[in-house]
Each structure stands twice: as C-alpha cells, then as structure tokens.
Amino acid sequence: MTRNQGRVVLITGSAQGIGRGIALRLADDGYDIAINDLERFKKELEELSEIIKSKGRRVFIGVADASVKEEVEGLIDATVENLGGLDVMIANAGVCLVKSFIDTTIEEWDRVFSINLRGAFFAYQYAAKVMIKQERGGRIIGACSGAGKFGCAMMSAYSSSKFALRGMTQSAAAELGKYGITVNAYAPGPIVTPMLDKVGDDFGGKDVVYAAEAQRIPVGHLGTPEDIAALVSYLASKEAKFVTGQTVQVNGGRDFD
Numbered sequence: 701m702t703r704n705q706g707r708v709v710l711i712t713g714s715a716q717g718i719g720r721g722i723a724l725r726l727a728d729d730g731y732d733i734a735i736n737d738l739e740r741f742k743k744e745l746e747e748l749s750e751i752i753k754s755k756g757r758r759v760f761i762g763v764a765d766a767s768v769k770e771e772v773e774g775l776i777d778a779t780v781e782n783l784g785g786l787d788v789m790i791a792n793a794g795v796c797l798v799k800s801f802i803d804t805t806i807e808e809w810d811r812v813f814s815i816n817l818r819g820a821f822f823a824y825q826y827a828a829k830v831m832i833k834q835e836r837g838g839r840i841i842g843a844c845s846g847a848g849k850f851g852c853a854m855m856s857a858y859s860s861s862k863f864a865l866r867g868m869t870q871s872a873a874a875e876l877g878k879y880g881i882t883v884n885a886y887a888p889g890p891i892v893t894p895m896l897d898k899v900g901d902d903f904g905g906k907d908v909v910y911a912a913e914a915q916r917i918p919v920g921h922l923g924t925p926e927d928i929a930a931l932v933s934y935l936a937s938k939e940a941k942f943v944t945g946q947t948v949q950v951n952g953g954r955d956f957d
Contacts, residue, residue: 703729703730704726704729704730704731704937705730706732706784707730707731707732707787707788708731708732708733708734708779708780708783708784708785708786708787708788709726709731709732709733709734709786709787709788709789709790709936710734710736710762710775710776710779710786710788710789710790710827711723711726711733711734711735711736711790711792712736712737712764712766712772712775712790712791712792712793712819712823713736713737713766713792713793713794713843714735714736714737714745714748714792715735715737715738715741715744715745715748716737716741716744716893716894717891717893717894717895717925718792718843718888718891718893718925718928718929719735719737719790719792719793720744720748720925721924721925721926721928721929722790722792722925722928722929722932723735723748723752724748724751724752724929725926725929725930725932725933726788726929726932726933726936727751727752727755727757727759728755729933729936729937730757731757731787731788731936732757732758732759732760732783732784733752733757733758733759733760734759734760734761734762734775734778734779734782734783735748735749735752735759735760735761735762736761736762736763736764736766736775736793737763737793738763738764738765739763742761742763745761745763746761749761758783760778760779760782760783762775762778762779766791766793766815766819766822766823767793767814767815767818767819767822768822769822772819772822772823772826773822773826776789776823776826776827776830780830785834785836786827786830786831786834786838787831787836787838787839788838788839788840788841788936789823789824789827789831789838789839789840789841790841790842790843790932790936791819791820791823791824791840791841791842791843792842792843793815793819793820793843794815794816794843794895795811795812795815795816795858795895796812796855796858796895796898796899797811797812797855797857797858798854798855798858798899798903799854799856799857800854800856801854801856804856804857808857809857812857812858812861813857813860813861813864816843816858816861816862816865817861817864817865817868820842820843820865820868821868823840823842824840824842824868824869824872824883827840828840828872828876828879828881831879831881832879832881836880837879837880837881837941838879838880838881838882839881839882839884839935839936839937839940840872840876840881840882840883840884841883841884841885841886841932841935841936842865842868842869842883842884842885842886843865843885843886843888844862844865844866844869844885844886844887844947845858845859845862845887845888846887846888846889846949846951846954846955847859847862848861848862848863848865848866848885848887848947849863849866849887849947849949849955849957850955851863854903862887865885866885866887866947869883869884869885869945869947870883870945873944873945874945877944880941882935882940882941882943882944883944883945884935884940884943884944884945884946884947884948885946885947885948886928886931886932886935886947886948886950887947887948887949887950887951888923888928888950888951889917889922889923889949889950889951889952889954889955890910890913890917890922890923890951890952890954891922891923891924891925891927891928891950892910892922892923892924892925893925910922913954916954917951917952917953917954918952918953918954919952919953920952921952922952923950923951923952927950928950931948931950935948
C-alpha cells in the first residue's frame with residue numbers, strides 16, 4: 701500500500717506543461733488523479749490518462765472550462781462521484797498575455813483575470829466547501845508565478861492576476877486552517893513549457909529569450925515541469941500540515957523573496 705492510497709487530487713489545466721508534470725508526479729506518489737482541460741485538449745488528456753493508469757492509479761477525465769463557475773463545480777462534483785472524494789485541489793489552469801500596458805484592451809485584461817484569478821477562486825472556494833463537508837482536511841494549491849511577486853514589463857494583466865492570486869491564497873489560508881485545510885501556491889520562474897515557448901516567441905524569439913534567461917539564473921539553466929511537481933508533491937502531502945498561506949518560488953535563484 702502506498703502512503704497516499706485512497707487520496708484524490710484534481711488538477712485543472714493538466715493536459716500539458718506544468719499541470720501534466722504534476723499529474724504524473726502525484727500518480728507516482730500514489731494519489732488517484734482527476735485531470736482536466738478544455739475540449740480541444742481531449743486527446744492529450746486521454747494520452748495522459750493511459751500513462752496514469754499504467755502506474756496503477758485510478759483516473760478521471762473532466763473536460764471543463766476552468767473560468768466558468770458551474771463547470772468548475774460540476775468538475776469537482778464529478779471527481780468526488782468517480783473517485784470517492786477530494787483531498788487535494790490544484791488550480792493550475794492559466795494563460796499569459798504579452799502586450800504593453802498601454803495597448804492592453806479591457807477584453808484581454810478580463811480574459812486573463814477570468815482564468816487566472818476568477819477560475820482559481822471558483823476552484824478554491826468550492827473545493828473548500830467539499831473538504832469541510834468531508835471533515836478530513838485537505839490541500840488547496842494554486843498556480844502563481846514569479847510575475848506575482850515582481851511586476852513584469854509587457855505582462856501587466858498576467859502579473860496583476862498573479863499578485864491577486866497570492867493575496868487570495870493568504871486570505872483563504874487564514875480562514876480555512878481551522879478545518880485542517882492548508883492553502884499554498886507555487887511561483888515558477890522560467891519553466892520549459894508550451895506557455896513559455898509562446899512567451900519567448902512573443903518577446904522576439906524563443907531561443908534567444910531562453911538563452912538570456914539561462915544566463916540570469918545562478919544554476920545556469922531553465923526549469924522543467926518536474927521541478928514544480930516536486931514542490932507540489934510536498935505541499936500536497938500530509939507532512940506539509942504546518943505550511944499554509946505561502947507562495948513558494950521555484951526559479952533556480954533568478955529572484956529571491
């Protein structure tokens with residue numbers, strides 16, 4: 701029996717990148733996994749599901765838009781119904797916009813916030829309600845960013861949404877601790893993912909941007925989804941019961957708190 705047998709985790713935005721890496725790591729840790737993304741990523745979800753099953757874990761695929769309240773609540777309810785509960789909620793879904801502050805439109809601003817912050821709010825809140833009802837505590841973990849600790853030029857909407865997520869994480873942690881629920885977030889630096897590929901291209905060329913970032917990082921290289929997943933593995937664990945309200949940077953020393 702693995703130490704996490706019977707524990708259930710739901711990860712939004714898990715068809716690729718960091719979410720996928722987290723799903724695979726937590727499957728190795730013994731959790732049963734609910735994976736989620738939009739309909740256009742159904743093939744990637746199905747492929748990920750087969751890998752998780754090959755590790756001996758149960759898996760549930762939930763296609764839903766993480767920015768829509770009813771779909772998030774339906775996703776959580778379906779996870780509980782199919783896997784028997786919810787112990788860890790990881791609000792990983794997110795988008796990034798590279799555009800000058802002056803030129804960013806209200807429609808673009810609202811889209812970034814609807815996914816990165818409002819969607820995380822729906823996931824945090826409804827997962828907390830389910831965990832309180834279960835009376836066995838839980839872990840809520842959100843996707844922040846280094847841009848949620850230091851403002852970034854050309855990324856005003858993204859950076860602002862991640863600053864707000866950090867505040868929400870702290871506030872939720874202050875309220876939910878009495879139920880045995882911890883609330884934390886991870887703040888990746890440059891991590892090699894499809895999202896960072898696009899950001900690099902938007903800044904004038906992925907290869908050039910990657911090389912420049914590697915030079916700024918003391919360890920000399922960019923990170924991987926597995927680096928973030930290793931932190932999440934700890935934050936999701938029972939051993940992390942005294943860690944809450946924190947947003948932990950994983951960036952190879954690129955920035956310091």
